[in-house]
Amino acid sequence: GAVVSQHPSWVICKSGTSVKIECRSLDFQATTMFWYRQFPKQSLMLMATSNEGSKATYEQGVEKDKFLINHASLTLSTLTVTSAHPEDSSFYICSASSRGTSGSSLDEQYFGPGTRLTVT
Amino acid sequence: SQELEQSPQSLIVQEGKNLTINCTSSKTLYGLYWYKQKYGEGLIFLMMLQKGGEEKSHEKITAKLDEKKQQSSLHITASQPSHAGIYLCGADGGSNYKLTFGKGTLLTVNP
Numbered sequence: 001g002a003v004v005s006q007h008p009s010w011v012i013c014k015s016g017t018s019v020k021i022e023c024r025s026l027d028f029q030a031t032t033m034f035w036y037r038q039f040p041k042q043s044l045m046l047m048a049t050s051n052e053g054s055k056a057t058y059e060q061g062v063e064k065d066k067f068l069i070n071h072a073s074l075t076l077s078t079l080t081v082t083s084a085h086p087e088d089s090s091f092y093i094c095s096a097s098s099r100g101t102s103g104s105s106l107d108e109q110y111f112g113p114g115t116r117l118t119v120t
Numbered sequence: 121s122q123e124l125e126q127s128p129q130s131l132i133v134q135e136g137k138n139l140t141i142n143c144t145s146s147k148t149l150y151g152l153y154w155y156k157q158k159y160g161e162g163l164i165f166l167m168m169l170q171k172g173g174e175e176k177s178h179e180k181i182t183a184k185l186d187e188k189k190q191q192s193s194l195h196i197t198a199s200q201p202s203h204a205g206i207y208l209c210g211a212d213g214g215s216n217y218k219l220t221f222g223k224g225t226l227l228t229v230n231p
Contacts, residue, residue, distance in 0.1 A: 006162075034218070043208065043221040044163075093162055095219075109219065111155070113162035 006112035023094030030096035126222035143209035151212035
């Protein structure tokens with residue numbers, strides 16, 4: 001199956017600093033990538049959808065200026081948490097799909113291994 | 121918005137026992153995905169169901185989608201410790217592949 005990697009797998013940063021998380025599709029071109037956030041013992045919550053070459057679409061309640069998403073190529077999307085605060089500490093997971101959003105049939109999303117962010 | 125309810129929230133079984141996890145949607149499902157997650161790790165894709173009445177199996181895991189496409193079940197036969205983890209169902213509401221997830225079912229298999 002398709003492989004999606006994330007880097008770093010875990011990061012600790014100080015409050016007020018910014019941290020960038022990378023999501024890469026290793027063996028396929030991802031026209032669409034999704035960013036999720038997961039709190040302990042809770043489900044995944046979709047934060048935003050990014051399509052290569054265009055602006056990300058953010059879910060309601062997600063601050064676009066705080067969570068900057070860039071999908072500059074078909075194999076790489078980045079999530080930058082700006083001016084991080086302790087409440088941003090969470091597990092961030094990306095997923096990638098090889099079909100565009102205009103596709104008429106479903107295709108599974110391939111998930112990365114996640115990045116644990118701790119803001120002190 | 122679409123909501124998924126999973127039951128039970130957690131499950132402890134003895135090795136070798138069968139078990140079933142349910143996922144119920146508030147709306148008709150265009151697609152239903154089952155994933156397994158080890159705590160603090162990414163999701164492993166298990167199966168995807170699209171058609172009403174569809175049933176798929178992989179090794180000892182069987183997933184079904186009801187005819188009305190609002191409920192799915194995941195059945196594990198002769199459970200093993202390797203089956204332990206969090207099982208999540210995800211639903212495609214038909215719009216841009218965005219998935220809505222249930223809260224997950226934590227499965228513990230005791231040897």
